Amino acid sequence: xxxxxxxxxxxxxxxxxxxxxxxxxxxxxxxxxxxxxxxxxxxxxxxxxxxxxxxxxxxxxxxxxxxxxxxxxxxxxxxxxxxxxxxxxxxxxxxxxxxxxxxxxxxxxxxxxxxxxxxxxxxxxxxxxxxxxxxxxxxxxxxxxxxxxxxxxxxxxxxxxxxxxxxxxxxxxxxxxxxxxxxxxxxxxxxxxxxxxxxxxxxxxxxxxxxxxxxxxxxxxxxxxxxxxxxxxxxxxxxxxxxxxxxxxxxxxxxxxxxxxxxxxxxxxxxxxxxxxxxxxxxxxxxxxxxxxxxxxxxxxxxxxxxxxxxxxxxxxxxxxxxxxxxxxxxxxxxxxxxxxxxxxxxxxxxxxxxxx
Numbered sequence: 240x241x242x243x244x245x246x247x248x249x250x251x252x253x254x255x256x257x258x259x260x261x262x263x264x265x266x267x268x269x270x271x272x273x274x275x276x277x278x279x280x281x282x283x284x285x286x287x288x289x290x291x292x293x294x295x296x297x298x299x300x301x302x303x304x305x306x307x308x309x310x311x312x313x314x315x316x317x318x319x320x321x322x323x324x325x326x327x328x329x330x331x332x333x334x335x336x337x338x339x340x341x342x343x344x345x346x347x348x349x350x351x352x353x354x355x356x357x358x359x360x361x362x363x364x365x366x367x368x369x370x371x372x373x374x375x376x377x378x379x380x381x382x383x384x385x386x387x388x389x390x391x392x393x394x395x396x397x398x399x400x401x402x403x404x405x406x407x408x409x410x411x412x413x414x415x416x417x418x419x420x421x422x423x424x425x426x427x428x429x430x431x432x433x434x435x436x437x438x439x440x441x442x443x444x445x446x447x448x449x450x451x452x453x454x455x456x457x458x459x460x461x462x463x464x465x466x467x468x469x470x471x472x473x474x475x476x477x478x479x480x481x482x483x484x485x486x487x488x489x490x491x492x493x494x495x496x497x498x499x500x501x502x503x504x505x506x507x508x509x510x511x512x513x514x515x516x517x518x519x520x521x522x523x524x525x526x527x528x529x530x531x532x533x534x535x536x537x538x539x540x541x542x543x544x545x546x547x548x549x550x551x552x553x554x555x556x557x558x559x560x561x562x563x564x565x566x567x568x569x570x571x572x573x574x575x576x577x578x579x580x581x582x583x584x585x586x587x588x589x590x591x592x593x594x595x596x
Contacts, residue, residue, distance in 0.1 A: 479491070
């Protein structure tokens with residue numbers, strides 16, 4: 240517990256006091272946000288706002304994690320390093336994308352194929368590595384299985400498992416990216432999911448199979464360190480949110496959005512709660528589905544009738560409500576409430592399953 244508290248505290252302070260320094264630097268360099276969608280009030284107000292703020296969260300998380308372990312002499316684990324790797328790797332992909340947008344002063348950064356290729360590469364390396372690095376109890380960060388509250392079903396085999404984890408990581412990172420459209424929306428929702436993973440990691444540690452196997456135990460390699468990683472990113476997000484809350488002084492950009500999606504997916508893999516993430520991160524799923532529905536219905540109706548029909552005024556969903564006339568802060572707070580309900584449902588399912596075994 241000491242490591243969790245120290246890690247979260249260091250990450251929070253670094254992000255809280257480091258973000259204004261980055262804001263000044265980015266303003267001096269002229270690294271401002273280009274307009275993405277004409278006509279949206281939120282897009283107009285963001286013109287020129289410093290972007291790439293996600294780099295602060297990533298740096299604060301990594302430093303907080305290292306300081307927490309050095310301070311308490313707790314060993315750094317393979318699972319922790321791998322989850323931080325997927326977060327940092329996706330942050331690099333997002334950073335390149337953001338940098339190209341700034342230099343071109345358009346909303347077009349990396350080509351979609353190049354961006355997806357970077358996500359696939361990072362995801363594939365992570366997926367392959369989590370199957371190795373056994374500890375003294377022969378537990379690896381993940382097994383080649385699907386998981387919900389535990390692993391279930393037959394082993395997938397290395398290649399199918401890698402493909403599945405790549406899909407999970409790219410899906411989660413793109414979902415957070417789609418949600419990052421209003422000040423504080425994606426960051427606040429991510430904070431709630433990370434808080435859930437702090438609790439899940441602590442609970443799995445208290446019911447670890449390694450020393451005393453029982454029907455109630457969890458065969459997780461490094462459950463407590465997953466709580467530490469979640470706490471590191473949680474603290475960084477809270478410190479950053481102080482400056483990202485409406486009206487935002489800085490925007491995380493793809494640097495932060497891809498990184499946050501990646502760390503959530505990494506935590507889900509290493510705590511063996513892959514499918515539970517869809518419930519915990521229900522807000523991200525809802526917003527992603529709004530885009531899929533909008534595009535699919537428009538294309539199908541245009542193909543059949545020659546005139547495309549739009550289900551929403553615009554997608555993603557939060558922009559639809561903005562077009563309807565809701566205030567940005569109203570949308571953000573209500574969507575945070577939805578995210579909180581999803582997290583509560585996910586944690587309830589997680590705990591209820593333990594009681595029923």
